[in-house]
Each structure stands twice: as C-alpha cells, then as structure tokens.
Amino acid sequence: MSAGPNSVVETFELARxxxxxxxxxxxxxxxxxxxxxxxxxxxxxQLFSSEIGGDPLGRxxxxxxxxxxxxxxxxxxxxxxxxxxxxxxxxxxPVWLAAIWQTIEMAIIAxxxxxxxxxxxxxxxxxxxxxxxxxxxxxxxxxxxxRTMPDLVLALILVAAFGVGPLPGVITLSISxxxxxxxxxxxxxxxxxxxxxxxxxxxxxxxxxxxxxGVLPQVLPAYASYGLLRLEGNLAAAxxxxxxxxxxxxxxLQRAITYTEYNxxxxxxxxxxxxxxxxxxxxxxIRHRLIRLDEGGQ
Amino acid sequence: MTLVAPGxxxxxxxxxxxxxGLIRGTFATAAxxxxxxxxxxxxxxxxxxxLSGSSKLGRFIASMVPPSDGGDSLRILRSLAETFAMAVxxxxxxxxxxxxxxxxxxxxxxxxxxxxFLFRRCLDIFRGVPALVWALIFISxxxxxxxxxxxxxxxxxxxxxxxxxxxxxxxxxxxxxxxARASGVxxxxxxxxxxxxxxxxxxxxxxxxxxxxxFRHAxxxxxxxxxxxxxxLDERxxxxxxxxxxxxxxxxxxxxxxxxxxxxxLRARLA
Numbered sequence: 001m002s003a004g005p006n007s008v009v010e011t012f013e014l015a016r017x018x019x020x021x022x023x024x025x026x027x028x029x030x031x032x033x034x035x036x037x038x039x040x041x042x043x044x045x046q047l048f049s050s051e052i053g054g055d056p057l058g059r060x061x062x063x064x065x066x067x068x069x070x071x072x073x074x075x076x077x078x079x080x081x082x083x084x085x086x087x088x089x090x091x092x093x094p095v096w097l098a099a100i101w102q103t104i105e106m107a108i109i110a111x112x113x114x115x116x117x118x119x120x121x122x123x124x125x126x127x128x129x130x131x132x133x134x135x136x137x138x139x140x141x142x143x144x145x146x147r148t149m150p151d152l153v154l155a156l157i158l159v160a161a162f163g164v165g166p167l168p169g170v171i172t173l174s175i176s177x178x179x180x181x182x183x184x185x186x187x188x189x190x191x192x193x194x195x196x197x198x199x200x201x202x203x204x205x206x207x208x209x210x211x212x213x214g215v216l217p218q219v220l221p222a223y224a225s226y227g228l229l230r231l232e233g234n235l236a237a238a239x240x241x242x243x244x245x246x247x248x249x250x251x252x253l254q255r256a257i258t259y260t261e262y263n264x265x266x267x268x269x270x271x272x273x274x275x276x277x278x279x280x281x282x283x284x285x286i287r288h289r290l291i292r293l294d295e296g297g298q
Numbered sequence: 299m300t301l302v303a304p305g306x307x308x309x310x311x312x313x314x315x316x317x318x319g320l321i322r323g324t325f326a327t328a329a330x331x332x333x334x335x336x337x338x339x340x341x342x343x344x345x346x347x348x349l350s351g352s353s354k355l356g357r358f359i360a361s362m363v364p365p366s367d368g369g370d371s372l373r374i375l376r377s378l379a380e381t382f383a384m385a386v387x388x389x390x391x392x393x394x395x396x397x398x399x400x401x402x403x404x405x406x407x408x409x410x411x412x413x414x415f416l417f418r419r420c421l422d423i424f425r426g427v428p429a430l431v432w433a434l435i436f437i438s439x440x441x442x443x444x445x446x447x448x449x450x451x452x453x454x455x456x457x458x459x460x461x462x463x464x465x466x467x468x469x470x471x472x473x474x475x476x477x478a479r480a481s482g483v484x485x486x487x488x489x490x491x492x493x494x495x496x497x498x499x500x501x502x503x504x505x506x507x508x509x510x511x512x513f514r515h516a517x518x519x520x521x522x523x524x525x526x527x528x529x530x531l532d533e534r535x536x537x538x539x540x541x542x543x544x545x546x547x548x549x550x551x552x553x554x555x556x557x558x559x560x561x562x563x564l565r566a567r568l569a
Contacts, residue, residue, distance in 0.1 A: 038390055044383035045444040045525075060449060063439040105337040112334060148551045152430070152518040152528070156535045157543070161358060162351035166341040240430040244521060247341070253431060257438050265435060269427065276426035 069263035090267050096252055100275050102166055103248035106241075107234040110170045114177025114234075115227045121178060122185030123211060128197070129189060140186075146179030151237060152244055159245045166247030173234050173241070184226050185219070192218045225290045228283040235279055239272050358540050365545035374530060374546055378553060381526035384444050384519070385512040388451025393505055395456050400463025407467065418464075421457040429454035429515045430522060437523050447524030451512050462504050470496045499568040506561045506568075513557055517550060 069089045090096075124130050125139040151172055158168035197214045205213065242250020249272055256264040367374060401407055403417050433450035440446045475492035483491070520528020527550060534542045 037386060041383035041386035041390070044380055045387040045448045059440060060436075063435070066439075067435070102341065105341055109334065109337055109341065109343075145551070148554050149547065150514060150518045150528075150550075152521050153531055153535075153543075153547060156521065156532065157358060157540075158351075158355070160535060160538070161355040162347065167343055167347060167351070170341065170343065236426050236428050240428040243430055243434060250431075253434060257434050260438060262435075262438075269431065272431075273423055273426050277423055280422075280426070 063262075067262045067266045069266065089263060091264075092252075096249065096268055096271055099242075099249045099252050100271060103235065103238045103242070103250075103272075104275070104279070106166050106169050106173065106238045106248055107231060110173030110177055110238070111227060111231045111234050113170070114174040115181055115223070115230070117174065117178035118181035118185050119223065121182040122189050123215075125182070125186045126189035128192070128194065129207075129211070129215065139182075143179050143182040146175050147183070149176075149179075151176050151241065155241050155244050155246045164245040164247075169238060169241045169246030169248060172246065173238060176237075177230055177234060181226060181230055185223060188219050188222045188226075189215060221290050225287045228287050228290075232276070232280050232283055235276050239276075358538075361538075361540045362544035364541065365548060366541045367545050368534075368539065368542040374527070374549065377520075377525075377527045377530050378549065380444060381516045381520070381528070382513060382553075382557075384447045384451065384516040384524070384526055385509060388448045388516065389455065389505060389509045389512050391448065391452035392455035392459055392508065395452065396459035396463055399456065399460035400467065403460055403464030404467035405464075418461070421461050424457040425461070427454065430518060433519045433522050433524050442523040442525070444525035447516060447519040447526065450519060450524065451515060454515070455508055455512065459504070459508060463501060466497055466500045466504070503565040503568045506565055510554075510558055510561050513554065 071086065071089065121139050121143060125136045125143070127136065130136050154175060155168055155172040158171055162168045162171070192215055196218065197210055200210045200214045239249050239253075242248040242252070243254050245251070249268065252268055253265060253272075256262075256268060399421075403414070403421065405414050408414055408417070429450050432453045433447055436446035436449045436453075440449070470493065474496060475488060478488045478492035516524075517527050517531075520526040520530070521532045523529065527546060531543060531546055534540075534546070
C-alpha cells in the first residue's frame with residue numbers, strides 16, 4: 001500500500017471520468033438512434049409533406065370545424081324538416097339506435113361465446129389441472145396466435161366467407177375474446193388454492209368434479225369481472241368492425257363518410273361514445289360488486 | 299351469481315342445494331339462455347349460414363398453404379416499414395399532446411376537485427373511440443395515405459396517455475421534490491431533480507407500450523385506406539389471393555413479436 005492519498009483521489013477521478021464519458025457516449029448514441037427513427041418515421045408518414053399543404057395542425061382544425069353541425073338556437077326543437085334543428089341533425093335516429101342495439105348484441109354474444117371458449121382453453125392450459133405438457137403447449141400457442149392476429153384482418157377474411165352482416169363480426173370478436181381471456185383465465189386457474197383440490201382428491205373426486213367444486217367456486221368472480229371488462233372493449237371493437245362490413249353502427253359510420261356527411265358522422269359518433277360510456281358505468285358498478293363478493297365482504 | 303355465496307355457507311349448498319335456491323338458479327339460467335338465443339336469432343345467426351360460410355372458409359384456409367410472396371416481397375417489406383413509421387410518428391404526436399393534458403389532469407397540479415373531475419370525465423369519454431373510427435374521418439378529410447393514419451393513431455392515444463401520465467404524476471413520491479425545495483433551488487431545478495428522475499422511466503415505459511399497441515393498430519388502419527401493410531392485405535383479400543395474405547400475416551406476426559421483444563427488453567432496463 002505505497003500509494004498515497006493523492007493517487008487514490010487520482011484513480012477515483014479517473015474512474016469517475018471514464019464512467020461519465022461512457023454514460024454520455026451511451027445516451028448520445030441512444031439519442032441519435034432515437035431521433036433518426038423519429039425523423040425517418042415523420043418523413044415516411046408524410047406528416048409534413050408539402051404536397052398536401054404542410055401545416056398539419058391547420059388541416060386538423062379546419063376539418064373539426066367542418067364536422068360541427070349548424071344548429072340555430074331558436075329552431076332547436078323544431079321538426080326534422082327545419083334545417084338547424086336537433087331533429088334534422090339526428091335525422092335517422094331510429095335506424096342508428098337499431099344499429100347501436102345490433103352492436104350491443106354482437107358484443108354480448110361474442111363476449112359470452114368467447115368466454116366459454118376461454119374457460120375451456122384455460123382449463124386445458126393451466127399447469128395444475130392439465131397434466132400433459134404437449135396439450136398445454138399447443139393450446140397456449142394457439143391462444144397466442146389468436147391474440148396477435150389483428151381483429152380487422154380476421155373480420156375481412158370472415159366477411160369474404162360469410163358475407164356482409166353481423167355474423168362475421170361476432171365470430172371475429174369471439175375468437176379475439178377467447179385469445180385475450182384464455183390467457184388471463186389460465187393465470188387465474190393456476191393461482192387457485194391447492195388445498196381444496198387436494199381435499200377433493202382425498203375424497204376421491206374425478207377431474208370434472210374437481211373442476212366443478214374445487215376450481216369454479218374460487219375463480220368465477222374473477223372470470224366474471226374480467227369478462228365484463230372485455231365486454232367494454234368488445235363494444236368499441238364491434239363499433240369499429242362494422243366499417244369493414246361486419247354489421248352494427250360501424251356500417252352507418254361508413255355510410256355517412258361515403259356521402260361526406262361530416263356532421264352526421266359526428267352525430268353517430270356522439271351516439272356511439274355515449275353508448276360506450278353508459279355501458280362502462282354499468283359494468284363498472286357490477287364489477288365493483290363482484291370484487292366485493294370475491295373479497296368475502298357483503 | 300348463486301355459486302358464490304359468502305364463506306361458511308358455501309360448502310353444503312354446493313353439493314345439496316335447497317329447493318328455493320335451485321329453482322331460482324334454474325330460472326335465472328334459463329332466462330339468460332333465452333335472452334342469448336333471442337339475440338342470436340335477431341342477428342340471423344342461423345346454422346345453415348354458418349355451415350355454408352364454414353365450407354367457404356375451409357377453402358380459403360386450404361388455399362393459404364403454401365404462403366407465397368406473390369413476387370413482390372420488396373413492396374411488402376416497404377409497407378411494413380411504413381406501418382412501423384406510422385406507429386412511431388403517431389405515438390410521438392400523442393406523447394407531445396398528452397404531456398400537457400396529463401399535467402392538467404393530475405390532482406397534485408390542478409387541485410380544484412370539480413375541474414379535475416370534469417377533465418377526467420372528458421378524457422374517459424374520448425377513450426372509448428377506436429383508432430379506426432378516427433381514421434375514417436381523417437382519411438376523408440386528408441385523402442388516402444399514411445398522414446390520416448398517423449393523426450388517427452394520435453387521437454386515439456391522447457386520452458389514454460393523458461390519463462396514464464396524470465396518474466403517474468399523482469402517484470409520485472413528494473419526498474425528493476420537498477428535499478430539492480429544502481435545499482433552496484429554483485422551481486425548474488426542483489422539477490428537474492425531484493420529479494423527473496421519478497417520473498421519466500415510468501412514462502417512457504408507458505410510451506413504449508403504446509408504441510407496441512400502435513403498431514398493431516396501424517396495420518389495421520390501412521384497411522380503410524391509411525397506407526401501410528393493411529392496404530396491401532385488403533387488396534389481396536379482395537382478389538382472394540389467400541396465399542399472399544398468409545405470407546403477409548405471418549411476416550407481420552414476426553414483426554410484432556420482434557417489436558414486443560425489443561420493447562420488453564427496453565422496459566425491463568427502464569424499470
């Protein structure tokens with residue numbers, strides 16, 4: 001230990017400077033790559049391309065103005081034939097409400113069918129219930145594939161097969177619901193209390209009875225709560241699916257755009273958003289009750 | 299939910315249900331099933347349409363193997379890159395717009411309860427609108443092309459990101475900020491050393507997550523005409539070239555997996 005206090009300080013300073021330089025270099029490189037990606041992306045996506053006018057914010061603003069309906073305060077509650085009244089803005093309300101109801105039906109049926117599929121799939125790929133590894137592997141991978149496949153691509157193919165209408169939409173949503181919920185349900189299944197399963201084993205119960213009396217009572221509240229959450233997502237998705245011809249309110253949106261009725265588009269959009277909002281509130285209340293049940297309160 | 303009776307009572311009725319409960323349960327189940335069946339009939343989900351469609355679908359799937367690139371793999375790769383560019387640009391726009399909104403939505407910054415409630419509800423309302431619905435508007439406004447897609451992605455993300463940002467700001471620890479203030483630094487330095495080191499990694503990981511999800515959404519936007527891979531897919535589905543559809547979908551899934559992997563690595567380093 002011949003090194004004096006001076007050289008200790010020197011080594012420390014040297015190491016510190018090296019570490020700092022290393023850090024600067026690293027963050028500089030990261031920044032460079034980041035800005036390169038960002039720049040190329042902006043260039044490729046024509047955000048500031050001059051051929052459509054440059055000034056993206058101005059164009060968005062101008063368009064939002066075109067979407068607002070021309071309502072006049074004094075004739076607001078007049079009949080449909082008066083321009084400037086609410087009724088003339090919402091001129092096709094019964095049809096739109098029917099389409100919204102169809103969207104809700106699509107979402108409900110798809111959520112129910114998809115959850116049933118997810119329950120079965122999750123029982124097949126939970127490591128504590130399914131002893132055969134290959135089955136678990138195959139089910140897990142196929143669930144993954146259904147999750148990565150974009151909804152709308154599936155919907156397009158199914159529309160080509162089943163024709164325009166709500167049926168392809170329901171099938172699409174069922175499949176994607178099954179993929180999404182199947183994974184969650186499998187995780188829930190793997191976290192059940194093993195003692196109840198062991199008790200049933202000791203009593204000599206078969207697999208089905210074990211699932212019925214050992215697993216389901218433990219997992220059903222969680223299933224239901226995730227299912228309701230999914231229902232909310234499916235409603236928005238069902239609205240969008242109509243755009244490619246899979247039924248529901250999306251079809252009306254598409255029609256409004258084709259006839260460049262921008263304020264009609266806004267009208268339908270408001271209907272759709274309020275539907276999603278209402279159902280969200282409803283399912284939130286139910287979910288909170290379910291969670292309370294799950295925690296043993298009430 | 300007759301199955302989830304509270305604690306101590308669960309075990310006996312699970313095996314021997316008393317009559318009233320059994321009858322009520324049966325009625326509830328029957329009513330649910332009837333409602334479901336009525337909805338299916340209302341949507342015209344008849345077995346014969348299902349059957350004829352399935353046979354058609356079977357033919358489609360059969361023609362998917364072997365996947366082929368249709369001799370134009372360069373174009374496909376380029377449109378995949380364009381889709382990624384749309385996702386990056388859309389996420390960047392959304393972040394820029396969501397940061398100030400997130401600041402406004404945080405209870406610790408805007409302490410007026412009424413304002414906070416109204417602002418949050420506003421965000422909630424817009425959170426329900428899917429990117430595709432925005433895309434439809436912007437395409438008819440700005441014409442076909444990736445620009446409309448980028449704006450649509452940004453609009454769909456802004457309320458979500460703003461809510462996440464606001465929650466992150468609300469949940470941060472006040473200690474470091476107060477420590478910085480106690481040492482007598484200026485407001486800017488207080489934010490720089492008290493707030494940013496806490497918040498930045500969380501925000502960055504949320505942004506990466508949205509980049510992933512935007513890549514998925516961007517692929518879909520092309521179907522309504524917003525450029526990228528969705529456009530190519532739509533074209534090929536329309537002419538029933540399902541071998542090429544399969545090729546694109548497989549390639550796309552690979553890209554999604556790769557992006558997920560990279561972003562998971564980055565997020566693990568941030569956390």
